Amino acid sequence: MWDYTDKVKEHFMNPKNVGELKDANAVGETGSLNCGDALKLFLKVNENERIIDASFMTFGCASAVASSSALTEIIKGMTLDDAAKVTNDDISDFLGGLPKEKMHCSVMGQAALKKAIADFRGVEILAKPGEMVCECFDVTDLEIIDAVKQNGLSTTEDVTNYLKAGGGCGKCLDRIEEVIETAKATADNE
Amino acid sequence: MDVIYTDNNATTKVANEVIEEMLPYLGEFYGNPSSMYTFGDEVGKKIRQARQKVADLINATPEEIIFTSCGTESDNAAINAAISMYPEKKHLITSAVEHPAIKNLFSYLGDRKGFRVTFVPVDTKGRLDLDTLYNAMSEDTAVISLMWANNETGVIFPIEEVAQKAREKGILFHTDAVQATGKIPIDVQATGVDMLSLSGHKIHAPKGVAALYVKKGIKFPAFLIGGHQESGRRGGTENTVSIIGLGKACELAKENLELMNTQVKELRDYLESRLLSEIPATSVNGDTKNRLPNTLSIGFDAVEGESILMLMDRKGICASSGSACTSGSLDPSHVLMAMEVPFKSAHGTIRFSLSHYNTKEEMDVIVETLIPAIDKLRQMSPFWKDGKMI
Known part of the structure; x- marks a missing residue:
């Protein structure tokens, strides 16, 4: 059984801001049914680019629901510029931490938020830079390198826990290992 | 709550009748069943009775029962015995829906030990693709292992039919009956399986005890080299209390x-x-x-x-x-x-x-x-x- 904090349990049992926001003017979606978790984030942003309301719909495990609920609580009242700085760690910290196997739930929250902000600003999210590594979960080498450097990851298992990369068919696990080595080597030189 | x-x-609740049966052997009767005095043989007698009860549940004879520590040990012992009995055969057959005890063992034998492994697929209802299975059988096949019933869906495989085909082709046949035992009738003689795994904690005995049936006449090599226990095939002092519990649980399973x-x-x-x-x-x-x-x-x-x-x-x-x-x-x-x-x-x-x-x-x-x-x-x-x- 997962060692969830009371805060995770509370946000799963009684999630805040559930459902479709009727007058939302920004939406961000991430994940899919096949992946096993998905999040649709709705924002209502005013003329000063301040988030005056937020809601979510989530398909996934308890920590996915709790992460979504936490995300909406964190960003309500923020300007888009401030919201753009929210990271997956902020979501995890808000919940008193997540089991490391569940960190991808907070990453999903951050990804949906980025997409919602881009949606509001009418910015098209371009094809991701870098080389595709995990096709199951659409993760590039640059994303893996970022995650490794930011979070001090060292094994393929860590990368799967954070980004889900390698958690589907598993064909890319060897490639992930190479990317981790590259990331470590460049980090050492920085 | x-x-x-x-x-x-x-896993299952340990039946009260099983606990009662075990308690004296956890306390008062601590003798070694192999000892040459009555105090030890009090335990030895109970172990013999337990072996008989396990055999009765699946219509085997007591000599055909080896006590083990878990279903995974039974499965591993059976498959390892099969491949060491036929060192020249390099092909194994199982299904795509086995418990990890078989699935991961067969993957290991395929990836690391040079075996060719056929994982027979199932259809959308979880039924075995018998054509693929029969076509895969060859003179090079050392053993076929199929679960009797699936742990997740409960779907029952046609064990008797496959065991007969295997016998015609002279291929050893093992079945993981951990889920089937105690839930549907099992008769090793009527079905003609060569080896069968069952586990105590799925039938209201405690965890940490299981059994492997090996048909008489199979030259089953020792897998724990040590004392004479389990006819020398699995040395080591018996888990007396749990074995006695398993015996009682098998008796109850038959009644229930x-x-x-x-x-x-x-x-x-x-x-x-x-x-x-x-x-x-x-x-x-x-x-x-x-x-x-x-x-x-x-x-x-x-x-x-x-x-x-x-x-x-x-x-x-x-x-x-x-x-x-x-x-x-x-x-x-x-x-x-x-x-x-x-x-x-x-x-x-x-x-x-x-x-x-x-x-x-x-x-x-x-x-x-x-x-x-x-x-x-x-x-x-x-x-x-x-x-x-x-």
Whole structure:
């Protein structure tokens, strides 16, 4: 059984801001049914680019629901510029931490938020830079390198826990290992 | 809080009769069954009786029973024995839906030990593809191992038919009967299997004790080299208390077999029909015409298993989900994937596995808990709108 904090349990049992926001003017979606978790984030942003309301719909495990609920609580009242700085760690910290196997739930929250902000600003999210590594979960080498450097990851298992990369068919696990080595080597030189 | 235990394919409550049978041998009678005095033989006698009771449950003889520590040990011992008996044969056959004790062992033998392994597929109902199986059998095949019944769906494989085909071709046949034992009749003589694994903790004995049946005449090599115990095939002082418990549990399992196929089956069917009729977009996984009487694998569209389990846990209900969200790997179980159960219901699959300790009132609590739980999760799901999947 997962060692969830009371805060995770509370946000799963009684999630805040559930459902479709009727007058939302920004939406961000991430994940899919096949992946096993998905999040649709709705924002209502005013003329000063301040988030005056937020809601979510989530398909996934308890920590996915709790992460979504936490995300909406964190960003309500923020300007888009401030919201753009929210990271997956902020979501995890808000919940008193997540089991490391569940960190991808907070990453999903951050990804949906980025997409919602881009949606509001009418910015098209371009094809991701870098080389595709995990096709199951659409993760590039640059994303893996970022995650490794930011979070001090060292094994393929860590990368799967954070980004889900390698958690589907598993064909890319060897490639992930190479990317981790590259990331470590460049980090050492920085 | 009262627990409603419907996870009997994971493990079972130790029967009170089993505990009573074991207690004196945990305390007063601590002698070594191999010793040359009456005090030791008090235990030796009980072990002999236990061996007889295990044999009786599957219509074997006591000499054909080896006590082990768990189902995984029985499975490993059987397969390793088979490949060491036929060192020139380099092909193995199993199914795509085995328990990890066989699945991972066969993958290891394929990846690391140079064996060619055929994983026979199943259809969408979890039924074995017999054509593929029969075509794969060859003179190079050392052993065929098939589970008697599946732990997740309860689907029963045609063991007698396959065992006969294997015998005609002179191929050793092992069956992992850990889930089937105590739930459906098992007769090793009538079916003609060569080796069979069963486990104590699935039939109301304690954890840490199991058995392997090896048909008389098979030149089964020792796998724990040591003393004379288990006819020299598995040395080491016996787990006396648990073996005595296993014997009692097998005796009870034989007595309760009819109960399992009447009362328990009716409870399962009652739970199944209520869930199907009272919760929309719900489907049963596996061949419902040929399934263990206690098992129900049921998928709820557009919601995720762990969330369902957590909401049931609040009411003390114990069950399993069909997907192990144990890491970034969110794939549904290999069993549901092999059956090509659609993702929309595979992620939301729950396995209920009953025993004769369950009651109709408990089934009602499960249904009354699940109706609002599934509704709550669907209200939250981006794949559900206006009462249906989008």
